Amino acid sequence: MVDTLKDKSIQLSHGGGGKEMNKLIRDLFFAEFDNPILRSEEDAAKLDLHGANAFTTDSFTVSPLFFAGGDIGKLAIAGTVNDLAMMGAEPQYLSCSVIIEEGFSIKDLTTIVRSMAKELKQSGARIVCGDTKVVPKGCADGLFINTSGIGRILRPNISAANVTVGDAIIVSRDIGCHGAAILMAREGLTLESALQSDCATLWPIVEQLIAANIPIHAMRDATRGGLSAVLNEWAIASNVGITVNEASIPVSDEVKGLCELYGFEAMDLANEGTFILAVPNDIALGALEIMQRFGHCEHAAIIGTVSDELVGKVVLRTPWNTKRYLDLPQGELLPRIC
């Protein structure tokens, strides 16, 4: 525990490689992330790995650090674990590297590290190595976290290039909540409703889909660039056309309202615990049923189909039965949402 550190703030010496850094690492990071591999304290963790593994990295710069439904710590774990899960990989080993601004509250840092430790329990992944840097005041904005991760691939054929004509497109829940929650926090808005980020670890639900032998063709969490980015990448990588029914896409009233107010498209907004699946059409209802059993996925829905028409494009069919292309987002979207 960090009782001797509380009420204090991070000093440059906490990143200097000497006594103070050792104490911070032991009293905070080792204490919260404790496991035998981390405790070995070598230059690198020793892992016993066999066969196909997924390896991913993400840096988190979200502002504000605390928002409705999560914080940068929860996000840093869920984000990297989800990148592994989306490859059909069981998340196993994570690294944690922090860049802290001098003067940052050790109380807040402790809250964030505990939030990371709590979120790790959702997947069973462990932090096995780390790095701590401190930069002078004004050289960073509070705290940045990088997490990289390794996971054992259980389903090797899931790929953005594997979306197949005849597939159904499923979204796991209502979209845009993370982007909207960050926007709300940043603008100081308080809605009467309880709009929260969707930030969540997706491995438990992916594990169920894999256990049920759902033949997943493609799977991707819709983070920066939202649903639009994922579908456009798939259409190009798989050389198919994707048609989406706008009326089928679940969007909460709160997210719709914020989009109208600020001129965003819900389909471009970032999510941090929402994923898109491409599965054979005759499997889609079965997959949906498995997903809807999960608290996080009650609103999972089939939103589109895959064809060999308008290859490389995503077509949005509006509620008025008109059609338009859904493009890859461009320009200045919300910065620092993850």
Next chain:
Amino acid sequence: MVDTLKDKSIQLSHGGGGKEMNKLIRDLFFAEFDNPILRSEEDAAKLDLHGANAFTTDSFTVSPLFFAGGDIGKLAIAGTVNDLAMMGAEPQYLSCSVIIEEGFSIKDLTTIVRSMAKELKQSGARIVCGDTKVVPKGCADGLFINTSGIGRILRPNISAANVTVGDAIIVSRDIGCHGAAILMAREGLTLESALQSDCATLWPIVEQLIAANIPIHAMRDATRGGLSAVLNEWAIASNVGITVNEASIPVSDEVKGLCELYGFEAMDLANEGTFILAVPNDIALGALEIMQRFGHCEHAAIIGTVSDELVGKVVLRTPWNTKRYLDLPQGELLPRIC
């Protein structure tokens, strides 16, 4: 190539997850780091791994970004590759995650990414996954890079806890050059001599030591906290006493001069291409001979011995034959040296 991007600066949209980000990633990172695994463009890289692997992470925040003997890009590759090499692991797969301040010069970014690509050739490691974040002006200082790495462990018993009574302690070259070069760059000093950072990839020399079957007990690059930090960690982790002959420690006149001027100890200064070895005493001269054949290690020297006296402590024997404890550094050392 990034010809269409040159003379331009990084915009928030380069981190937005849409068209601009895709273009930056393809035209710069993919172009320079090109390899089949990276090109797959999934959420995570797919790796085939077998047996004992080392996994490490480092974030680089060095200031200034360019210094005599290197830049943040070279440092980010050498630093992570060296952490793997120090575990007796062949560096294989690296991630590259950047946090870029809005307005950062794309020309400088290109120089840095090319410097990374060049340094990768020293070990044969490949960048297989990455992440790009852009934060608004004032929220970061130019550029931060995180590299995490995976390598196949060829010698499993190298450990800070494996230093043995009777071992000799070897340092691979003259110490303190990186810290001194950063200090010099930051203070705007220009010495007549060519003081340069020691920043270098150590795998080629470690590979030779392994190939020669040198029974390495412990091996560590002396980064933050310098030689003092490594030796103190070893003395505690291995429950031994380490005695070092100050006169045997190679220190250049330039580093000595800067230390006198600024009140630093060369033994506390950071290195980025200098490592310490503990090997059985009767092997030490053989190891030294192998090392001295390498351009980077002409000044390699045996600097100390390991005993069962004053366990957990590092004793420095001065040129006047007095003794003092060499402590773990503390307080504000040079910030942002790596």
